Amino acid sequence: MGSNHGHHPGDLSEGEVRARALESLLREKGVIQGDVVDEIVAVYSSDIGPLNGARAVAKAWTDPEFHDRLLAHATDALAEIGIGGLQGEYMVAVQNTESVHHVVVCTLCSCYPWPVLGLPPAWYKDAPYRSRVVREPRAVLAEFGTHLEPGVEVQVWDSNSEIRYLVIPRRPDGSENLTEDELAALVTRDSMIGVTVLPAVGAAVGAA
């Protein structure tokens, strides 16, 4: 990052100017060297992501004792399958059921369970979600295409401490014969935040 050519003054956004300037100074001071920034970005772009949470959910669906351990002591249960780390030192898993649906937010900033879901999507960190989901969760879920049955309770978890929440979505109908790996492939990031539910497997083509 020693070079600064290839653009005209005014091309760069405020964020880009400040990011380049800070990195340039830190390199000059020797605090950053080599490819360390690229390396750690790659860890979170390619390795630590929602597949971790999906693995835990699929295992919980297929292994009742693991499911119980996940609900009782999520941090330890996740560690059993090699999941854990920064922003996930204190994990709690909450299970969606036919009577209760859980959804997670951080109204005060953007706290998110990195080890199970990777880094958050922009909408999770921005003002509209943070302000609205604690006050009108069903309306927000509807904007994600999620419509809960009448009578289903909604419980919103505001991540105001260092505890991080993972929603265990309901296992989709029609998934009874899938392997654990096939099940993991069904579990989306949004379902583990709680803004979506997982559709039934093998819905007929053309079904409404």
Place this chain on the structure above:
Amino acid sequence: MIGIHDMGGMHHLGPVETDDNAMFHADWEGRVFGLQMIGAAVGDWPADEYRYIIERMPPADYLNAAYFVQWLQALEQLFISRGVIGADELRERQTAVANGAALPDVGPPDPLVVDQLITTMRDLAYHGGLPEHPELPRRYHIGDRVVAVSRAVPNHTRAPQYIWGRPGTVVSHSGVFSLPEAVAHRLPDRPEPVYGVRFEATDLWGEGAEPGTSVVLDLWESYMAPLASSTSRAPS
């Protein structure tokens, strides 16, 4: 502090951009994430100190800036406060970048330093960095009816406004954690029991709340008081 960041329940902040799934909108945002990890690995600041800097951004800037500009605000101030960089030289460097001026070349990287940095950051990513606290005597128990106390203080807190003065029910004991007020301001550690406390939506938002809705937060004992009532336990 009662600040713009404390936005739970606010109206009219715009639609949820449900299609905005990007982790990073541009390369520079990823680099800011990387700088934050560098800071977490080699810096000397806890998350709450970082958060408090962001909370004190001018409200219009907080709302209008790209998300990762908030992180830059904190990183710049923290690296300056720790004497790693100077405020003047940062300003000069920003001007140079904006004007397309040539930046100083740095020498070749020291492989040992690079290895050490990467090892430290990966260790942080995969193993975390928060201390455990031993158990403490608990004032509250599951089922207790409590009220969230008002925290109209100028310093950092993690009790959002929308629960102040509202009744709730203790649903779990979540462990012992350092009080953010002390962490953010580098005061002596104040570990306290933390409880999951459930607030019914009607108690938070009134009769117009979505029925069958509740919000659960993690409250330190300092954030709670017993609910003064003839009924000390939640109705079953």
